[in-house]
Amino acid sequence: MPQVKIIAKNFMDMVASLPAIKLDMLYRNQFICEAILRSLPPLAKKYVLQMLYIDVPITSKSLQEWVIADGSSKHKVAIDRLIQLRVLEVIDRKKETAYKLNSTFQTNLRKHLINGGILPREPMPSNVTARLPTLEELDAYAHGQWECFLLQLISSGQAERSTSFSSSMMRIFQRGLLRQREKEVPRLTESGFQFLLMDTNAQLWYVIREYISNSEEQGVDQADLIAFLLELSFHTTGEAYSLNTLTDDQRAMIKDLADLGLVKLQQGRKESWFIPTKLATNLSVSLTDSSLRKQGFVVVETNFRLYAYSSSKLHCEILRLFSRVEYQLPNLIVGAITKESLYNAFENGITAEQIITFLQQNAHPRVAEKTPAVPENVTDQIRLWETDLNRVEMTPAHCYDEFPSRDVFEAASDFARVHCGLLWEDPKKMRMVVKAEIHMLMREHLRGNK
Amino acid sequence: MASAPSKLYADDVSLVVVLLDTNPFFWSSSSLSFLQFLSHVLSFLNSILTLNQLNQVVVIATGYNSCDYIFDSSLDLKRSLENGRMPVMCSSLLQKLEEFSFKDEQLSKEEPEGRIKCSLLSGSLSMALCYIQRVFRSGALHPHPRILCLQGSPDGPEQYVAIMNAIFSAQRSVVPIDSCYMGAQNSAFLQQASYITGGVHHKPQNLDGLFQYLMTIFAADLHSRSFLHLPKPVGVDFRASCFCHKNTIDMGYICSVCLSIFCKHHKKCSTCGSVFGQAQSEAASASDKKRKTPET
Numbered sequence: 001m002p003q004v005k006i007i008a009k010n011f012m013d014m015v016a017s018l019p020a021i022k023l024d025m026l027y028r029n030q031f032i033c034e035a036i037l038r039s040l041p042p043l044a045k046k047y048v049l050q051m052l053y054i055d056v057p058i059t060s061k062s063l064q065e066w067v068i069a070d071g072s073s074k075h076k077v078a079i080d081r082l083i084q085l086r087v088l089e090v091i092d093r094k095k096e097t098a099y100k101l102n103s104t105f106q107t108n109l110r111k112h113l114i115n116g117g118i119l120p121r122e123p124m125p126s127n128v129t130a131r132l133p134t135l136e137e138l139d140a141y142a143h144g145q146w147e148c149f150l151l152q153l154i155s156s157g158q159a160e161r162s163t164s165f166s167s168s169m170m171r172i173f174q175r176g177l178l179r180q181r182e183k184e185v186p187r188l189t190e191s192g193f194q195f196l197l198m199d200t201n202a203q204l205w206y207v208i209r210e211y212i213s214n215s216e217e218q219g220v221d222q223a224d225l226i227a228f229l230l231e232l233s234f235h236t237t238g239e240a241y242s243l244n245t246l247t248d249d250q251r252a253m254i255k256d257l258a259d260l261g262l263v264k265l266q267q268g269r270k271e272s273w274f275i276p277t278k279l280a281t282n283l284s285v286s287l288t289d290s291s292l293r294k295q296g297f298v299v300v301e302t303n304f305r306l307y308a309y310s311s312s313k314l315h316c317e318i319l320r321l322f323s324r325v326e327y328q329l330p331n332l333i334v335g336a337i338t339k340e341s342l343y344n345a346f347e348n349g350i351t352a353e354q355i356i357t358f359l360q361q362n363a364h365p366r367v368a369e370k371t372p373a374v375p376e377n378v379t380d381q382i383r384l385w386e387t388d389l390n391r392v393e394m395t396p397a398h399c400y401d402e403f404p405s406r407d408v409f410e411a412a413s414d415f416a417r418v419h420c421g422l423l424w425e426d427p428k429k430m431r432m433v434v435k436a437e438i439h440m441l442m443r444e445h446l447r448g449n450k
Numbered sequence: 451m452a453s454a455p456s457k458l459y460a461d462d463v464s465l466v467v468v469l470l471d472t473n474p475f476f477w478s479s480s481s482l483s484f485l486q487f488l489s490h491v492l493s494f495l496n497s498i499l500t501l502n503q504l505n506q507v508v509v510i511a512t513g514y515n516s517c518d519y520i521f522d523s524s525l526d527l528k529r530s531l532e533n534g535r536m537p538v539m540c541s542s543l544l545q546k547l548e549e550f551s552f553k554d555e556q557l558s559k560e561e562p563e564g565r566i567k568c569s570l571l572s573g574s575l576s577m578a579l580c581y582i583q584r585v586f587r588s589g590a591l592h593p594h595p596r597i598l599c600l601q602g603s604p605d606g607p608e609q610y611v612a613i614m615n616a617i618f619s620a621q622r623s624v625v626p627i628d629s630c631y632m633g634a635q636n637s638a639f640l641q642q643a644s645y646i647t648g649g650v651h652h653k654p655q656n657l658d659g660l661f662q663y664l665m666t667i668f669a670a671d672l673h674s675r676s677f678l679h680l681p682k683p684v685g686v687d688f689r690a691s692c693f694c695h696k697n698t699i700d701m702g703y704i705c706s707v708c709l710s711i712f713c714k715h716h717k718k719c720s721t722c723g724s725v726f727g728q729a730q731s732e733a734a735s736a737s738d739k740k741r742k743t744p745e746t
């Protein structure tokens with residue numbers, strides 16, 4: 001899904017943009033080293049392992065010799081990434097550049113490989129935690145929590161129970177996703193719709209990115225948060241971990257994470273603990289591109305009717321963005337794609353392509369087997385309706401007339417043509433229309449000719 | 451068009467089945483002690499698992515008389531300490547290995563003396579392939595599998611047929627067999643295995659740096675291998691073992707019907723039962739007759 005990347009820029013880009021000192025601090029944590037290693041392109045991972053036990057700097061020339069000629073572009077990408085994340089340190093000698101692994105990173109990764117990863121906290125014994133939720137229950141909890149959050153995000157009134165995020169916090173998440181005109185209900189922007197189309201992991205990273213950059217403003221150290229999140233992703237799903245092992249900042253954060261469905265908080269008689277859900281443990285997986293497909297639920301018929309087998313309010317809200325929902329049964333939403341509903345969507349900045357990809361990606365397994373998953377007449381019509389709106393193209397322009405002579409007119413029209421600004425000309429009456437962008441150039445040209 | 455559901459994870463997710471040679475006859479004579487060897491291998495396994503969360507490692511011990519699974523990362527991977535000393539992963543592997551070598555030793559007591567001190571490579575190769583087949587069939591998504599043989603014992607010519615069958619089935623299911631040979635003279639079986647399946651064969655010069663060899667050559671996932679300079683086969687030892695006495699031979703007799711190999715002339719093929727002629731002229735007519743009978 002290329003369009004996803006536009007707004008959910010890789011989380012690691014954010015890590016890479018941290019100042020050098022903070023990055024070095026991050027590398028003191030073994031788990032961050034591991035998470036960073038996992039996020040690298042395959043070739044870069046290979047280099048790190050290969051250089052792990054080499055203490056002297058390696059010249060770029062000998063590094064180049066590791067790959068065959070075909071791989072030189074991948075080699076460059078890998079090296080660039082490693083330097084960007086400060087995993088590789090560049091040492092400039094007189095003639096050639098040499099590379100060396102970041103020493104903190106190197107020692108930590110060595111320790112990690114020899115001793116295996118050891119979490120800072122042990123799971124709690126089962127006699128303290130009376131009954132832990134099963135994995136299915138935990139999944140359902142995480143899913144419900146996340147959906148509730150999303151629903152609140154796109155339309156605050158719809159959610160049954162609200163999360164404990166303050167409205168200012170919510171507004172920060174909504175920034176960029178919703179657009180509010182004066183005295184109107186906030187509307188989803190183009191990127192907001194794209195956000196809804198993303199898979200859960202990508203959405204999660206987007207929200208967490210916003211969360212982290214916001215907490216920076218409130219004086220919490222960004223590096224600490226990133227470290228804690230990455231560490232969390234290495235915990236075992238379904239095990240209970242005591243809250244006493246956390247620092248104060250982390251404890252404040254874990255409440256917010258519970259709202260997002262990353263962890264479940266439980267309280268026993270004396271102690272309280274948190275249980276990481278799948279959403280949390282998948283965090284470091286999603287740093288790579290391998291994401292699992294969600295099960296689809298939408299069936300579109302050739303008569304523009306739309307059946308969505310879902311009981312989720314969120315799905316209903318998404319469908320309502322571009323279709324007319326006619327009735328809702330306990331497990332089924334029936335709607336129709338109409339011209340009016342689509343015009344509504346287009347007005348909100350949602351494009352036809354986005355709607356079509358949404359329908360295709362969420363196609364019910366029964367229809368997903370067929371090609372095309374969405375009937376062609378429907379996709380064509382959606383595209384046609386979109387182009388209908390763009391029948392007239394507006395171009396700001398200037399009209400020129402009353403040229404003193406034919407020569408001046410022709411020179412001017414040639415000049416405009418060279419600058420790709422000529423829209424229309426009438427040689428008989430010596431008039432022409434030129435794009436506004438080159439109006440100034442035209443004026444200078446005409447003045448110079450006088 | 452909407453993308454077809456892919457059967458594989460991302461390019462660099464791998465399943466590595468490591469065949470560990472535990473033959474005591476080899477390790478008692480090796481320059482590298484088994485303990486050192488294990489520490490190299492454990493770090494290697496750790497780094498494979500570190501590379502990607504979805505990576506999977508299976509270890510099969512190849513003993514003198516038997517072979518068995520001793521570690522599977524999909525079953526027991528916990529990130530915690532046991533007794534505050536060793537990660538659970540290492541301790542469970544070592545414990546299983548100990549049980550295994552005890553059982554293996556028990557079996558060898560019943561065995562008559564005089565066998566070549568080879569390990570049961572054919573058995574562990576078959577187990578590895580079975581495991582991989584099960585992974586192939588288990589679900590929609592599975593990692594890219596490959597086999598890594600860490601072998602030190604000499605080839606056992608009596609396992610020739612079984613090993614070749616395993617190699618060809620690996621070739622058919624596109625599973626590369628990498629091999630790292632640590633013994634004195636090079637292994638023909640492993641050279642052929644890597645050559646036929648498109649894996650990498652290497653014989654480290656300096657066993658003390660085994661970890662670096664493992665990292666540099668064998669840690670590369672199948673996807674990155676297409677961009678890397680890896681050791682190429684210099685000369686592969688293609689010698690076969692005869693079916694009658696299990697000797698390794700350069701030149702021999704081949705049954706024209708079933709391609710069985712013999713070191714001496716026989717009257718009848720022991721595999722398919724075809725009758726061989728005696729003299730040159732007789733042989734020609736006999737093979738003519740033989741060819742005609744099945745056609746009519």
